[in-house]
Amino acid sequence: MAAHLSYGRVNLNVLREAVRRELREFLDKCAGSKAIVWDEYLTGPFGLIAQYSLLKEHEVEKMFTLKGSRLPAADVKNIIFFVRPRLELMDIIAENVLSEDRRGPARDFHILFVPRRSLLCEQRLKDLGVLGSFIHREEYSLDLIPFDGDLLSMESEGAFKECYLDGDQTSLYHAAKGLMTLQALYGTIPQIFGKGECARQVANMMIRMKREFTGSQNSVFPVFDNLLLLDRNVDLLTPLATQLTYEGLIDEIYGIQNSYVKLPPEKFVPKKQGDSGKELPTEAKKLQLNSAEELYAEIRDKNFNAVGSVLSKKAKIISAAFEERHNAKTVGEIKQFVSQLPHMQAARGSLANHTSIAELIKDVTTSEDFFDKLTVEQEFMSGIDTDKVNNYIEDCIAQKHPLIKVLRLVCLQSVCNSGLKQKVLDYYKREVLQTYGYEHILTLHNLEKAGLLKPQTGGRNSYPTIRKTLRLWMDDVNEQVLFPFNYCTEPHGHLLCVQWLRPAQRAAGPAAVTARLAEHRGSPSHPPRAPL
C-alpha cells in the first residue's frame, strides 16, 4: 500500500485501489498468459498506481515498449497494447500485428486505450486492416492519479496547449469525468467555485453528467466541502517565473516526471575507502519524490534558502540519535535502540540524498546568471521597466541561451506589461528569429495565439493596478517564515487561492475578487454555482 496517500485529511488510497481494481479486471478478461506492449509515455503514470508484481499476478509474463516492425518473440497467448489514442501509435500497432500474423500461431490481441477509446484511432486501425484482429478494445480512464496525501494529478502535460492552441477541449471532459469518479467515491461536493472560461465548462459538464444519472443516488457522506476550479489562463504569470521552492527548483533544473527525478550520479556515490572512485556510475540516479519521505514532506515547499538550516538541524538530531548507543547500558535499552535502527537508517539515507540534491541546486542558484535572471524576473513582476527592451534578455539571446529560457522571460515581460509595445515586440521577434532560426515564426505565433505573448492594445497597462489591488507582490519577505508567497514565485497561484478560499469558506460569493479579476483577464466572471 502506498501509505503516504492516507496521511492527508482524505484517504486517497481509496481512489488508488479503485483504479487498481479496474486494471485487474481488465487483465482477467484476457484469459491466459499475457505480454503487454507499452506506449512508453504511459509507464510513468501507470507506475504511480501499480507495480510489476500486480501485473504478474495476473499472468503478465513479458513487457515491451511499443516500437516499429515486429514484436520481440514471446510465448504468450495474449498480446495487449497499452496506448494513448494517437494516430501515429495506431500505425505502429498495425505494423506489429501484421508482422505477427505472418509469423505463425495466432495470438489474441487486445488494446487498452488510456484514458479512452478514440473513434478516430479505431477508424485508422480499420483503414490499416487490423481492427478486426483485436478481441478486446477497451478504455482505461486514468483521469486522476493520486500523487500524494493531498494531491491528485491528471498528468496531462498537453492540456493547456490542447485547449488554447488546438481548440481541443477533450481534456476538460476528462477533468469533469475524473471529478465525477472522485465524487462517487468521496461523496458529492456541495459547492463549486470557478474562475475562467475552462473552469466554467468543466462545471457545466459536471452538472450535465450529474443530470444524466439522476437515478443513482450517491449516499456517500461528502468528504470535500468545496471544489475550486481554476483555469490556468486566468494566471499566465506564475508558470513563467522561476520556481523557488525546493521542489520547484528540482523541477526547474532537473525536471520532475511522474514524481521521479533523474540526477547526475556523481554526488550519490557512497563514500567508501578502498575502491578509489574507479567505477563512476554513468546511469542517472533516479529518485522518487513524495511525502512518503518525512524529510521531503517537510522541505519540499520551503523556499530554497530555508532548506539548508532544516537539513543541518536534521543532521544534528540524527547523529545525536546514533550517539544514544553509548548511553544504552541495560539489555532493555540496547534492545530499544536496535528497534529504532531501521527508522534511523532510513532517515540518514534520506538526509544524505537531500543534502546531495541541495548541493547540486546550490551550484546553480549561486551562479551569477541565475541571480541576474531572478533580478530581471522580480523587476518585471514589480513593474519596473517592463516597457523597454531588456538588456539581460538581449544578452541571453546574444549568448544563445536555451530558447525556452528566453521565451519565458519575454512572455513574462509581456504579461507584466499587459502586452509589449509593438516596437519592443518586433525587436525581440527579430532577435529570436535571427539567432534561433526563422522557422520559429511558428513558435512565436503559437505563443501569441495562446495569449502568452501579445502586442499592447489600448495603450494602457493594467498590471500595476491588479498587482496592487490583489496584493500579488510583497516586499521585504522573510524567506525563512512560513508563508513565503512571493518567494515561491507562485504570486498569483497562491494568493489567488487564498483570496478565493476565504470568501468561499464564509459561504459568500467571492464577487469582489471576481470583479477585480474580470478586469484582468477580460473574461466573463460568473457567480459560484449552486450545490450540484
Added chain:
Amino acid sequence: MNRTKGDEEEYWNSSKFKAFTFDDEDDELSQLKESKRAVNSLRDFVDDDDDDELERVSWSGEPVGSISWSIKETAGHSGSTHEGREQLKSRNSFSSYAQLPKPSSTYSLSSFFRGRTRPGSFQSLSDALSDTPAKSYAPELGRPKGEYRDYSNDWSPSDTVRRLRKGKVCSLERFRSLQDKLQLLEEAESMHDGNVITAVLIFLKRTLSKEILFRELEVRQVALRHLIHFLKEIGDQKLLIDLFRFLDRTEELALSHYREHLNIQDPEKRKEFLKTCISLPFSAEDSAHIQDHYTLLERQIIIEANDRHLESAGQTEIFRKHPRKASILNMPLVTTLFYSCFYHYAEAEGTFSSPINLKKTFKIPDKQYVLTALAARAKLRAWHDVDALFTTKNWLGYTKKRAPIGFHRVVEILHKNSAPVQILQEYVNLVEDVDTKLNLATKFKCHDVVIDTCRDLKDRQQLLAYRSKVDKGSAEEEKIDAILSSLQIRWKN
C-alpha cells in the same frame, strides 16, 4: 457493466461468444460504473495488497518491480528496424488517408464491431487457421436486442451522441437531413468531448458538400476548431487551406502553408518551396522574415557547395586546420554569420560568403555583428582582427577604442576563448566603470590592472589585501611593495 460474477460470466467466457458482456440495463449508469465498482471493492482492498513497505530499489533508483524497470528486465533487446515503420507510415498517413477505400455502407460505427469481415485483408490466413471463426470482437456491444434498436431509427441526436460518448455501437447514417446532422453536431459540441465531435465531423465531412460544411461550421466555433485540429492531424493540407481561404483567415492560411517546409529535407526543394511562401498574405514584419528565410537558405546552398569543394580539395589552410563540423545548411542567421566570420573573414564585400555582405543583406545590427565576429576571431586567436574590430579613427587621425557591446562583454568573451593575460589586460583597462573593472581584473587575474587601479583609488587597504593573493616573491608582489612604500601617494585609508 453489470457483470454479475459467477456462472453467468463463466458461461460467456467459455462459450464462443466470450467477449460479450451485458450492459444495456445500466446504460444510464455505465458512466459511473468504475466508481461504483470501486466503492463496492472498498471492503476488501485493505488485505490484498501487493506492494509492500520494503520496496527494493535498484541502483538507478527505479524501485525493483516498478513498471519501467520490468520492461527493461523482461524485454531484453529487440532489434527493430525503423524503415519498415517509415514505409508503413508514408503509405498510410497524410493524403492517402482520405482516399483509402471505405466499406460500402461507408462510415458506420457499428461496422467497427463486426470482426474480420474485410475482404482481402491481411488476416485471411490467420482466419483460416483460427479454430474459433465465429469470434465476436465487440466487448461492449450490448445484447442483440440493442443491435435492433440501433436500426430502429428512433434515437434522437442526443441519445446517439450519448451512446457515442460511451464508445457504443451507433450508426450515424440515418441522419439524412441537414437539420438532423446539425443537431447531431450541436449535441456533440455541447458535450465538449473531442472524440465524439470528431466522429460527427468525419461523418459530416463525408456526407456534406465542402461549401455547406464550411458555411455551417463558420457559426460553430467549437466544431470548427476541432475540424481544423483533425485536418492537421490527418495531414489533409488541401482541405485545410480551402477552409482557411473560405474563412478568410489569411494569416493562418499562410502559416499553415509555411509550416510545410519543415517536412522538406532536400535543400533545393525547400528553397523553392520557401519562394512560394514569400507572396503569401503574412503581416508586414513576418513577410520580411520569410523573405529573409528564403534568401538565407539560398545563400547557404551556394556557400555550402563552394566550401565543401574547397574542403575536399585540401588546398585551403583554414579548412585543413579547422575542418567543418557540420554543414551550414538550415542553420540560423547568426550561426551563419559566425561561420562566415570564421572561414571567410577577409573576403571582399562582393562575395556571398563575406560577413560584411551578410550584415548588409540581412541588416544585422552592429551589436550583433560585433559580438559574433569577436567570438569567431577570438576562437581562432586572431588578436589582430579583434583589435581592429574596436579601433576607430576620428577625423584628426587619432585612433580610439570603442565597443558597441561594452568592454566588459568583450573581456568575458575573450576569457571564454582563453585569451592570454596581456590581451585580456588591455581590454579590462578599457572598461569604464571602476568597480566593474576591478571585479573583472580580480576575476581574470590581471594583476597589473588591479594594482594600478588600487593605486589610482588610493585604496591602501584593498592593495594590502590583494598582496596576499599574489604569489610570494613574484614581480607583482614587488610592484605592490614598491607602491605601498612610496611616499608620493596620499592614501585615503
